[in-house]
Amino acid sequence: MPLHFDDAEYTARQAKATEAVADAGLDALLMFAPESHYWLCGYDTFGFAMFQCLVLTAKGDLHLLTRLPDLRQARLTSTLSDDQIHIWTETEGANPAESLVALLRDLKVANGRLGFESQTVGLTDFNGQMLRAALPELTDQSDLIRHLRRVKSPAEIEMHRRAARLSDDAMDAGLAETRPGAFEGDILAAMQGAVFKGGGDYAGNEFILGSGPGALLVRYFSGRRHLDAQDQMTWEWAGAYARYHAAMMRTVVIGTPSDAQKRMHAAAYEALEACEAAIKPGDPMGLVFDAHTKVMDSHGFSHARMQACGYGMGAIYNPIWVDFPMFYEGNPLPMQSGQVFFLHMILADSDAGLGMSLGHCVLVTETGVERLSKQSLELLVR
DSSP states (O other): OOOSSOHHHHHHHHHHHHHHHHHTTOSEEEEOOHHHHHHHHOOOOSGGGSSOEEEEETTOOEEEEEOGGGHHHHHHHSSOOGGGEEEOOOOTTOOHHHHHHHHHHHTTOTTSOEEEOOSSTTSOHHHHHHHHHHOTTOEEOTHHHHHHHHSOOHHHHHHHHHHHHHHHHHHHHHHHHOSTTOBHHHHHHHHHHHHHHTTOOOOSSOOEEEEGGGGGOOSOOSOOOBOOSSEEEEEEEEEEETTEEEEEEEEEEESOOOHHHHHHHHHHHHHHHHHHHHOOTTSBTHHHHHHHHHHHHHTTOTTTBOSOOEEEOOBOOTTOOOOSOBOOTTOOOBOOTTOEEEEEEEEEETTTTEEEEEEEEEEEOSSSEEEOOOOOOSOEEO
């Protein structure tokens, strides 16, 4: 079976989750986030786009309600046995929430205290309305499993390390294709191909690659161009291994870097190091954003910086690889040893028409951070 962790790992996770459900005063938790499904039992599918729910009771019973196309997916990728997998019937006018209520009755928790996950793409508003109509007394428990996932086990940390190696490989592959006249599609293909050749996965969102005016964007957009003799290109990409991510960012200058680009890179470099130094277990995440702001503003780039400078990494599904929380002003959430964060220093100066980005992933240790990427932070020029 293609399970990425051993039985002991899954058993420990399910025990922690069962204890958390009981401590929250719930009889059962209804999970719609694909990350929760994957973390708890390995179940790996994009079937979360439809109605499906993983139920965990306070007694430790684990059951999946899903569609027929995902029956074999659950059998092959998860620890679930056939008697833990339940299929709702698809017919015109079918209401899968009613099938869920029937399952909860069988588990003798239908009239109990039920929590559910609403902050997820695994529960559309349409399906959520059906769910609330069928179970009007639900309470939102979106953070229950997400909180457990934040601190990574040694086995998960190894997955992030492998993902970081794939990120480094992708950067090398992209640089090998980057030169004046190069086609963006060739660069993107080389970067994504390096991840696949290394045994990795599709990332949780598209790789961001934009040149010219597109170098100021921090989102994927469709359209490919050839690089000019004097140009700029921003990359944001991630190695992904067993769904665990390690994102990175770089801006590549094609031709001769201007003094303004050199100043922007220097500010991003200093800000990244300041953010790393500000990460301490027990301290609030907002201090990291403060460190970012102080450096960027001291270099005169308050107008060009972002309102966040990074976020958590984990085993995450599309449409984005962000695994909350984020580094933003005033975030009181304490950082913990064993978390993995993506730090991104982004400058988008619309008046000057210049972009500059620098970023990689770090592992929080008992004393600070460990960089997961082995790549240099020097300005990239081709």
